[in-house]
Amino acid sequence: MIDVRSITKHYGEKKAVNNLSFRINEGEIVGLLGLNGAGKSTILKTLGTLLQASEGEAWIAGFSVREQADEVRKHIGYLPDTPPLYDEMSIRTYLEFVAKLKGVPRSSVKKHVEEALDQTNLMAVQHMKLAELSHGFRQRTNIAQALVHRPKVLIFDEPINGLDPVQIVEMRDLILSLKERHTVILSSHILSEITRTCDRILVIDQGTLVAEGTEEQLRGKVQDEFDVRLELTHEPPLLLSSLQNMNGIKDVIRINSTTLSLLCREELRPEIARVVYESGAGLLTLQRKEAELETLFLKLVRGENDRL
Amino acid sequence: MNKILILMRRELQSYFTTWLGYIVMAAALLLNGLLFNAFALGDAPKYSSDVLRDFFFFTSGIGMVSAMLLAMRLIAEEKQNKSLVLLFTAPISERQIVWGKFLAAFLMFFLLNILSLYLPALIFVEGKVSLGHIFAGYLGVTLLGAAVLAISLYASALAPTQLLAGVGAAAMTVVMLLLWLLSARSDAPFKDILAYVSIHNERFRPFTMGIIHTRDVIYYLSLTGFFVECAVRATEQRRARG
Structure with missing residues (x-):
């Protein structure tokens, strides 16, 4: 048309x-x-x-x-x-x-x-x-x-x-x-x-x-990293290092005593769930957080991939 | 033609819905009446034909100002209100837009003239004038008005605002009026050229005396056509610029 x-x-x-x-x-x-x-x-x-x-x-x-x-x-x-x-x-x-x-x-x-x-x-x-x-x-x-x-x-x-x-x-x-x-x-x-x-x-x-x-x-097209939010019943001692050592996870940030934010380069949620289960912690939430639309927009028009 | 009539009808309605038409007509008729009483009739005895001649002379001045007021808004107002985009995205040519607007203003001007008919009619009370003289006078006023409408429409097509369009129209009309003065101080061939182009003096006077020269009618029609087409060209350029 x-x-x-x-x-x-x-x-x-x-x-x-x-x-x-x-x-x-x-x-x-x-x-x-x-x-x-x-x-x-x-x-x-x-x-x-x-x-x-x-x-x-x-x-x-x-x-x-x-x-x-x-x-x-x-x-x-x-x-x-x-x-x-x-x-x-x-x-x-x-x-x-x-x-x-x-x-x-x-x-x-x-x-x-x-x-x-x-x-x-x-x-x-x-x-x-x-x-x-x-x-x-x-x-x-x-x-x-x-x-x-x-x-x-x-x-x-x-x-x-x-x-x-x-x-x-x-x-x-x-x-x-x-x-x-x-x-x-x-x-x-x-x-x-x-x-x-x-x-x-x-x-x-x-x-x-x-x-x-x-x-x-x-x-x-623009989202090469994304945030996975992890909420647990409690945090076993070795869980944090296990997650940090996983391939594809760029960084792990502690939000509070039972919530972690994982910066992933690829889809790793099944593997993360398995690591949490093997550590003995109870899994309450495992959620991929979408980037704000405005951030995506800025990346599209300015190529600011490093901002996410 | 249909599109011209559609646009003309809207413009005509807008003269009355915005009160501009009423105000211009009321002011023009009031001034016409005052000038008729004070100068055309006057205190001294006069021949009826002289009264009529003076009436048409004064009416021509008021008509020119009225024509400017009626036409200066036609395109400039659309630019100010950003409504020109409606016309420019519709299947209507620039010529149809400009002629539709011109015809609306012309009809308003014509109506204004008709409403002033009672003044020359008053001469019949105590005098005697020919209907031919009245017709010739009104023909002259109408042709002169059409030319000033066209000049003002062109100014409106050029200017970004109504005010500037009014100033431009007044400037162009005054220059056209004063060309006869320039003609009086020039040598041939400029003397004849300037006298020929001058919008009022030699061109309009015969009409006030009840004389219609074909050359004068052709002059006013040509001038009107020329400036309306100039307005068409200016609108085309405006549309092309976006």
């Missing part, structure tokens, strides 16, 4: 996007993850026909973003980071205007608008003026304008920016519900959010694609 091939975008001397390629299949929700200024918005603006790439080409629904921009515009719904709203209009009249602008036949406008209102839970406030809406409702209206013409592809630039925790949960559910009918590409710099909504993550740093995959795949 989206095919990006070797896109580069220059701003003067600076390369905001550098030789970037990726594909997104129909029905996928894919997240662009990167720090502020990584080039996410530039990529989305290029796909949204707001910017022209300096080099390379992108296709959406089979149409060239460069050569067939008007055809592409019929098939995309673009959600900018600042909602493009006309404050003097009501939600309903605004959506009717957008639907007509995006080519929805006059006879279908009402149906399209009511569907968008329903999808975004705006039906109850449809007659309110946009100027009177809270940030959360404005963002919902922003989504409604993006999907009112039932586009194949939705492009969301930082959709959860500025939302409170309740609104974030609602937005997450809304984005997930869009998967049935749309292909979605969204950007965020919040890893925890992107992992909850997206099937696949593209990690962008300084305009280049540094990693791609599901959350598990990304973890596998």
